[in-house]
Amino acid sequence: MIQKNLMECCLLWHSNMKVVSKRYSQMQRLLDTIFSFLARKTDFFTGGGKGAGEKLVMEKFKKYEKVALDMEAQKAEEREASEKRRREKAEAQRKKEQELQKQQQAEEAASITELTEEEAKKLQDEIDQEKNKRTNQIPMEISNENVDASGDKASEAEEEEDPKEKGKLKPNSGNGCDLPNYRWTQTLSEVELRVPLNTPNPLRPRDLVVSITKKHLVCGIRGQPPIIDGDLHSEIKIEESTWVLEDGRTLFLSLEKVNKMEWWSRLVLTDPEISTRKINPEPSKLSDLDGETRGLVEKMMYDQRQREMGLPTSDEQKKQDVIKKFMEQHPEMDFSKCKFN
Incomplete structure (x- = not known):
């Protein structure tokens, strides 16, 4: 066995040395050619x-x-x-x-032994606090598909009265903005940018200057002032962001967002802002999200619809199910003085 291993090592070393020797020999021939030419044809x-x-x-x-x-x-x-x-x-x-x-184990191990009047009041307070917390966390960008025409008009009236919305542009069909020099669109996970180069002849990639960093973007034609040079609205993933020259006349960039639960109000900080309240994402775009993000968005949209219909949210329903199960397991207890939503 030892002899076999030694033989394999020797063969591997010999093979590597042959490769190194071959490269060294090629380099020698190249240098010989260069210096021979210099000696014969130049001073x-x-x-x-x-x-x-x-x-x-x-x-x-x-x-x-x-x-x-x-x-x-x-x-x-x-x-x-x-x-x-x-x-x-x-x-x-x-x-x-x-x-x-750990969370699953804690939920499985949790048990309720007694529900006094004081504990019932405490539980009710926790439910109310959780309800208020979830309400505040729902992003205003999540649109409700079931809002009627009167609801839309009321929302628009509120936006007009809100001083923070004054002067903001309406998003284009891609939830971005059409600007004089370029057009950008977005989903929750990425931003796409198209920059017309407006040149008489088609360009090549080497004719362009494109620099993408975590928080800054520069792009334009080499030798000319940049078309875009500014800090981005939010951070992006450099390794997942790309650019390509389309037909020699349009620069296309795809930027992957770090925060996939945020709508951008502008591409770079020098751009005019759009109203993210007016963004209306297509339902089919949910399929573009990863499983965890998609689940979170769907849960938030479900909770929002439940509140509008006066029904409990998913978290509230879970707590009510726990209480109901406890009541079924303890029929001897009197729950007439307990109040639950």
């Missing part, structure tokens, strides 16, 4: 004085050695950052699963 070795050629070669060698080392260091940093993000994501997922498991 590179004699025209600048003794040692001038060697000095020039070493200067260029040091220059591009630094470039190569910097590129390698940058790649190493990017690999390390990518691995760090992967580990952080895995750790966050693990903690989330642990918290969910």
